[in-house]
Amino acid sequence: MMRSFLVLAGLLVSTTLFAQPTAPERLKTLQADPAAQKAAVEAGKKAAFFCANCHGEDGISKAPEVPNLAGQNPAYLLEQIRKFGSGERKDQFMQGLIKVLKDEERVQIALYYANIAVSPSTADAAKVPHGKAVFAKLCVRCHGEQARGGELFPRLAGQKLPYLQTAITQYRDAKGIRSNQLMSIATSTLKNDDVTAVANYLTQLP
Ligand code: HEC
Numbered sequence: 002m003m004r005s006f007l008v009l010a011g012l013l014v015s016t017t018l019f020a021q022p023t024a025p026e027r028l029k030t031l032q033a034d035p036a037a038q039k040a041a042v043e044a045g046k047k048a049a050f051f052c053a054n055c056h057g058e059d060g061i062s063k064a065p066e067v068p069n070l071a072g073q074n075p076a077y078l079l080e081q082i083r084k085f086g087s088g089e090r091k092d093q094f095m096q097g098l099i100k101v102l103k104d105e106e107r108v109q110i111a112l113y114y115a116n117i118a119v120s121p122s123t124a125d126a127a128k129v130p131h132g133k134a135v136f137a138k139l140c141v142r143c144h145g146e147q148a149r150g151g152e153l154f155p156r157l158a159g160q161k162l163p164y165l166q167t168a169i170t171q172y173r174d175a176k177g178i179r180s181n182q183l184m185s186i187a188t189s190t191l192k193n194d195d196v197t198a199v200a201n202y203l204t205q206l207p
């Protein structure tokens with residue numbers, strides 16, 4: 002009896018002491034250590050070789066419906082990878098692909114892409130002013146003055162136009178393809194023309 006109690010107590014102590022950090026915790030640890038971060042970025046480049054087929058070698062995607070990953074907030078990238086893995090975010094390619102990645106590879110890939118610069122795309126200039134007004138009214142408080150996001154919010158500046166349109170529409174229509182309460186509320190009043198305009202505004206931002 003006493004012996005099994007001790008074994009149990011020992012197990013409890015060791016699982017607490019040696020518990021694996023979660024992926025977001027691991028990301029923070031690497032970000033705090035420049036040398037470790039540099040090594041992770043290198044490893045991430047290798048681990049992302051397959052992703053490059055669609056997202057581009059430098060994280061600038063080759064197809065309009067595929068998002069750029071370059072310059073994106075790494076915590077956001079990691080969270081989206083988690084969401085594809087758990088099925089909270091739906092996409093037939095991404096859900097399958099993400100399953101084979103280990104936690105450490107996910108963190109390395111997120112750091113790799115986050116450390117590359119992204120450049121603006123061309124937009125329909127006639128739609129930009131209305132898009133700018135929509136953004137200032139409904140989006141700026143989370144995504145930031147220059148739409149570069151932050152710790153909790155994704156960067157939108159320079160993202161692909163059709164991808165932005167699709168993403169905003171999916172949150173607004175709330176059919177479970179992309180779910181986020183903050184985004185559903187923020188987009189609920191948008192007409193299709195507003196979505197197109199704000200996407201045109203965002204894609205041309207540096
Ligand atoms: C066959 C093409 C394809 C490949 C290969 C691919 N992706 Fe994707 N990825 C997509 C598409 C399409 C989307 C957008 C899905 C949607 O509309 O929600 C996406 C979305 C993402 C997103 C969300 C970005 C955002 O801004 O929200 C992340 C993160 C991502 N992919 C990471 C990866 C990683 C890591 C790999 C390699 C393991 C990879 N992808 C390989 C096609 C691909």
Ligand code: HEC
Pocket residue numbers: 068080135136139140141142143144153154155156157160165168169179180181183184187188199
């Ligand atoms: C209250 C905060 C908040 C407001 C306001 C807000 N957003 Fe977001 N946005 C978020 C969060 C959080 C996410 C990430 C959600 C997730 O995990 O899917 C997000 C994600 C997005 C994405 C997905 C980016 C990608 O790479 O796939 C787009 C596009 C977007 N927001 C556009 C907008 C637009 C346009 C507006 C204004 C109409 C807006 N957001 C207002 C918090 C906000």
